[in-house]
């Protein structure tokens with residue numbers, strides 16, 4: 001068997017570690033969006049497949065017998081393509097998705113919105129110095145509504161688009177810790193926080209600190225997961241699913257899937273392809289295209 005792991009997340013890397021230890025034949029796939037991706041163990045391919053048709057071709061050419069879609073909860077295009085391509089190819093598909101923050105402490109008081117455009121309009125009225133942590137691909141929606149605000153925006157790679165001169169851009173990679181988040185937010189005088197419902201623990205501290213500081217929080221809701229794939233929330237469950245599709249040699253090899261030393265359902269860092277140590281590169285005020 002050959003399993004394909006659609007990755008770009010910490011839990012995809014953890015799954016790769018588990019499959020590698022179990023001797024499963026697999027390849028991880030990354031979109032190739034970021035300059036310095038964190039690579040999983042084992043074989044890796046990088047770059048898009050070319051839509052549903054390209055993925056169908058890839059599955060056939062590489063004799064893929066199982067696919068795990070472990071992409072980020074907001075990587076909706078890849079998830080939809082995986083569902084369509086696996087259905088067309090008759091290849092079993094599993095979705096590995098970390099739980100969101102809807103049940104987290106304080107979540108009832110947050111402003112939940114359906115998309116980034118709605119978040120931008122809402123936060124424009126909630127604060128003058130908002131802290132945006134939505135990722136560089138989503139910044140375009142905020143530029144109009146927040147062009148006159150003193151925005152602190154945190155991204156991994158400098159965005160392609162020009163941001164207003166009143167914005168301060170910080171490039172960094174998670175995971176983050178409360179002390180650093182407190183300094184960043186208080187130094188800026190942040191008066192609101194915007195995030196998407198990435199879930200997990202690695203970027204949770206900003207929400208903890210926002211709660212302490214009494215800041216309004218705007219959270220972009222996840223879209224409904226499309227039907228077509230069984231979903232699990234932890235890498236160990238995904239590894240067991242893959243091994244169960246590999247026949248007796250895989251399901252018996254190595255006995256139990258080894259634990260990685262963290263709680264299974266909390267093993268969900270949104271630190272993505274970009275996730276690394278806390279390493280702010282410093283602020284870039286009003287940074288333009290680079």
Ligand code: NAP
Pocket residue numbers: 006007008009029030031033046047048049050051052054055070071072074075076077078079081135270272273274
């Ligand atoms: P997306 O909108 O769902 O996907 C756009 C296109 O990128 C896909 O149609 C596919 O191109 C390619 N692609 C995405 N993930 C891929 C993968 N793992 N392997 C090969 N091709 C992939 O994805 P996105 O939101 O741009 O995210 C890109 C990657 O970054 C994902 O792998 C995701 O896990 C990670 N990520 C995303 C976010 C986020 O907030 N969206 C956050 C952190 C990490 P083709 O159609 O050509 O196959």
